[in-house]
Amino acid sequence: MIKLLMGNEAIALGAIKAGVRVVCGYPGTPSSEVLETVAKNNDGSIYVEWSVNEKTAMEVAAGAAYSGARAMVTMKQVGLNVASDPLMSLAYIGVKGGLVIVAADDPGPLSSQTEQDTRHFAKFANLPVLDPSTPEEAYEMIQAAFDLSEQVGLPVILRPTTRICHACSSIDVSGSREEHIPSGFEKDPRWVIFPQLSYKRHIEIEKLQTALSLIFSKSPFNRVSGKGALGIAGSGIAWSYALDVIRDLDLDIKTFKVGTPYPFPAKLAESFLDGLSAVLVLEELDPVVEEALLEIAANKGLKIGILGKKTGNTPYAGEFSYEIVHKAISEFSGLQSHDTDEPAIPPLPSRPPVLCAGCPHRASFYAVKKAMKGQKAVFTGDIGCYTLGNAKPLNMVDTCLCMGASISVAQGIKRVEPDTRLFAFIGDSTFFHTGIPGVINAVYNQTDIVIVVLDNGTTAMTGHQPHPGTARTMMGNISEKIDIEALLKSVGVKWVRKINPFDHKAAVSAVKEASEVKGVSAIIFESPCIALAKKPGAFEADPGKCRACGMCVREIGCPAMVLGKDKKVRIEPSACYACGLCVSICPFGAIGGMKHED
Amino acid sequence: MKTDILIAGVGGQGQILASRLIGVAAILEGYSVRTGETIGMAQRGGSVVSHVRIGGDSRAATVPFGRADLMIGFELCETVRNIKRLSENGRLIVNTQRINPVTVSLGMEKYDAAAMEESLRKVTGRLIMIDGYSLAGEAGSVKAVNTVLLGAAVGSGYLPISRESFMEAIRSIIPQRFHNLNSAAFDSGYSLAGRIIAENAELSMR
Numbered sequence: 001m002i003k004l005l006m007g008n009e010a011i012a013l014g015a016i017k018a019g020v021r022v023v024c025g026y027p028g029t030p031s032s033e034v035l036e037t038v039a040k041n042n043d044g045s046i047y048v049e050w051s052v053n054e055k056t057a058m059e060v061a062a063g064a065a066y067s068g069a070r071a072m073v074t075m076k077q078v079g080l081n082v083a084s085d086p087l088m089s090l091a092y093i094g095v096k097g098g099l100v101i102v103a104a105d106d107p108g109p110l111s112s113q114t115e116q117d118t119r120h121f122a123k124f125a126n127l128p129v130l131d132p133s134t135p136e137e138a139y140e141m142i143q144a145a146f147d148l149s150e151q152v153g154l155p156v157i158l159r160p161t162t163r164i165c166h167a168c169s170s171i172d173v174s175g176s177r178e179e180h181i182p183s184g185f186e187k188d189p190r191w192v193i194f195p196q197l198s199y200k201r202h203i204e205i206e207k208l209q210t211a212l213s214l215i216f217s218k219s220p221f222n223r224v225s226g227k228g229a230l231g232i233a234g235s236g237i238a239w240s241y242a243l244d245v246i247r248d249l250d251l252d253i254k255t256f257k258v259g260t261p262y263p264f265p266a267k268l269a270e271s272f273l274d275g276l277s278a279v280l281v282l283e284e285l286d287p288v289v290e291e292a293l294l295e296i297a298a299n300k301g302l303k304i305g306i307l308g309k310k311t312g313n314t315p316y317a318g319e320f321s322y323e324i325v326h327k328a329i330s331e332f333s334g335l336q337s338h339d340t341d342e343p344a345i346p347p348l349p350s351r352p353p354v355l356c357a358g359c360p361h362r363a364s365f366y367a368v369k370k371a372m373k374g375q376k377a378v379f380t381g382d383i384g385c386y387t388l389g390n391a392k393p394l395n396m397v398d399t400c401l402c403m404g405a406s407i408s409v410a411q412g413i414k415r416v417e418p419d420t421r422l423f424a425f426i427g428d429s430t431f432f433h434t435g436i437p438g439v440i441n442a443v444y445n446q447t448d449i450v451i452v453v454l455d456n457g458t459t460a461m462t463g464h465q466p467h468p469g470t471a472r473t474m475m476g477n478i479s480e481k482i483d484i485e486a487l488l489k490s491v492g493v494k495w496v497r498k499i500n501p502f503d504h505k506a507a508v509s510a511v512k513e514a515s516e517v518k519g520v521s522a523i524i525f526e527s528p529c530i531a532l533a534k535k536p537g538a539f540e541a542d543p544g545k546c547r548a549c550g551m552c553v554r555e556i557g558c559p560a561m562v563l564g565k566d567k568k569v570r571i572e573p574s575a576c577y578a579c580g581l582c583v584s585i586c587p588f589g590a591i592g593g594m595k596h597e598d
Numbered sequence: 599m600k601t602d603i604l605i606a607g608v609g610g611q612g613q614i615l616a617s618r619l620i621g622v623a624a625i626l627e628g629y630s631v632r633t634g635e636t637i638g639m640a641q642r643g644g645s646v647v648s649h650v651r652i653g654g655d656s657r658a659a660t661v662p663f664g665r666a667d668l669m670i671g672f673e674l675c676e677t678v679r680n681i682k683r684l685s686e687n688g689r690l691i692v693n694t695q696r697i698n699p700v701t702v703s704l705g706m707e708k709y710d711a712a713a714m715e716e717s718l719r720k721v722t723g724r725l726i727m728i729d730g731y732s733l734a735g736e737a738g739s740v741k742a743v744n745t746v747l748l749g750a751a752v753g754s755g756y757l758p759i760s761r762e763s764f765m766e767a768i769r770s771i772i773p774q775r776f777h778n779l780n781s782a783a784f785d786s787g788y789s790l791a792g793r794i795i796a797e798n799a800e801l802s803m804r
Contacts, residue, residue: 002625003625006619133657166637167633167635168617188701308681322660350701350707351608351644352699391700392701561703
């Protein structure tokens with residue numbers, strides 16, 4: 001059956017077909033739809049969970065694989081940093097059931113803090129990595145990854161990038177599901193990592209790398225074709241661009257498609273390099289294939305020009321495009337790369353992402369901003385929709401580093417600037433992910449900070465996944481809700497208030513009070529993400545009462561508000577969620593008259 | 599048939615559903631399809647682009663610059679921002695709806711709609727501008743602007759996939775309670791664009 005599938009959906013359906021039994025992960029763009037698709041297509045035989053963070057997910061998956069089940073763990077590239085502790089040791093311990101780690105990279109980056117390359121992580125951890133060039137190849141690779149993992153007894157990494165994860169292809173998904181009945185956990189010293197075992201395993205792991213390189217030289221995911229003195233090697237989406245460009249330029253050229261960047265298919269690479277005078281390497285992010293080819297050429301004493309990032313032929317930073325690859329291949333093959341005339345366009349306003357109209361985070365930021373007006377204060381931020389609170393006119397995010405860092409970074413700043421008030425903003429899902437150790441650290445070390453938990457009852461940024469505070473699980477069960485307020489109190493935060501941020505006066509006064517508390521205080525701004533609630537209606541601005549002062553727009557920058565030519569405000573009814581924040585700001589009472597949705 | 603399509607608009611306008619509908623309708627007609635999207639960072643409010651490639655043998659989903667056979671602009675400014683992907687004298691459907699970025703509301707930047715419309719008219723003669731927002735509202739909800747524009751693309755003959763395939767695609771991927779709304783929205787765009795094409799043809803005959 002031909003279906004239009006997103007790369008992430010293809011990976012999920014491929015894993016189901018391969019008989020996966022346990023799937024866990026933590027949401028992160030561009031990986032989130034993999035786990036969601038497994039859950040959506042679960043006949044009940046697969047255990048699926050959103051874990052509290054990637055480290056936990058990796059460990060749950062490891063336990064399942066120890067017990068002989070096929071397991072998959074999903075995350076984005078920076079999630080792999082969080083999971084790196086179990087990952088590095090897992091390479092030593094190994095697995096029994098196939099364990100596949102789907103770590104999605106984000107060249108650009110389009111929605112990430114870093115442009116790190118998971119292929120390098122695989123090399124660092126001594127684990128094989130597969131790098132799909134299309135969604136349909138990702139469908140094939142995920143299935144092969146389970147087999148390979150069981151064949152060599154190691155976890156295998158599948159590393160799709162955004163352009164694979166979020167691209168759709170028409171894919172044939174016929175065929176029945178493989179049965180893999182877990183053999184169960186068998187007690188054995190091999191599951192207990194000790195220095196002596198690690199030493200022995202290290203020797204084995206290195207042997208496995210050589211064996212894997214040979215296996216990969218015969219893998220259908222790696223291919224050498226064509227002939228001539230010039231060669232093009234490519235991996236991931238860059239390979240797909242290369243094929244399109246080679247077709248459009250009608251080039252007859254030798255090519256090397258690399259689907260398994262590590263361990264590098266050295267034997268096959270030698271047959272590619274044989275007889276070449278120069279190679280152009282096309283890959284996004286780090287020069288992984290390029291370095292592997294340089295190493296082989298050096299070992300074999302080959303005099304071949306290997307061109308790529310190190311020679312300035314292709315960029316390190318940012319994602320590739322058809323155009324970048326077209327230019328690189330044209331120059332490499334001695335063709336004129338002619339720039340096409342671009343149409344003349346007028347200057348356009350930029351359109352950065354913004355907090356939605358009606359977003360409770362806007363009200364929370366605004367309350368803290370109002371309460372701290374004229375005070376010396378620093379606002380540390382975290383990862384989530386609320387990072388967008390940095391934009392004008394709110395300007396309420398002074399730092400953002402990684403998941404959970406808001407609470408700990410605030411403590412460091414406070415130690416250097418004791419007379420500054422420190423507010424750490426963190427979302428509910430991020431709080432559970434890695435925020436809690438920072439709270440305990442602040443209580444233990446008696447640091448004066450205010451923790452502001454922005455509790456919108458979901459993991460909003462990545463597409464509204466449930467978390468421990470929502471009580472909903474991916475198996476469709478209702479679990480016990482983990483109460484953030486009780487949790488904070490139980491670790492010693494004595495001053496905790498839960499407030500609706502849209503109750504503007506109460507919110508401002510709570511913030512003022514919190515900032516005077518000695519030690520750690522916490523405010524939980526509780527209000528659901530508007531994308532999960534039914535739109536209640538919209539407010540209207542009364543042009544008779546509006547004095548065109550523009551204060552509402554200037555203060556909160558709500559995207560539902562538009563100033564007309566007369567500078568009077570108009571509220572777009574399809575965008576307004578009737579949150580009422582502007583109602584409490586307008587000094588002339590011009591906004592109101594809630595119109596309910598039909 | 600090979601048709602490369604670009605959809606440009608503002609997050610929240612339903613472009614992704616539109617690209618899915620085109621993909622599903624094209625598969626119903628036996629074509630291979632690739633689509634590509636930028637999703638993430640902002641759930642709503644940012645610039646969003648979808649690429650749809652029907653038929654052909656391209657492996658990448660992204661439509662290169664100057665290669666889109668058809669562009670469906672969901673919002674004026676975002677259409678202009680991405681117009682360089684349209685092929686020479688390519689087919690263009692534009693929703694004249696203007697969505698002000700917050701930067702414009704704050705007075706930090708200007709939105710010159712007249713200059714934007716003019717620049718589009720210079721790019722291609724095969725251009726249909728419609729007020730998708732009002733048509734969707736008349737069909738039942740301004741949220742159906744995406745299906746209005748798809749209807750216009752099909753009704754104008756710019757998107758060579760049948761109305762029937764789209765109706766089936768709507769039934770197969772949109773929840774049932776929205777079927778009537780989306781069919782009505784599709785048909786309002788379909789008939790208006792058909793009329794515009796017929797009038798233009800008549801004008802050129804005179």
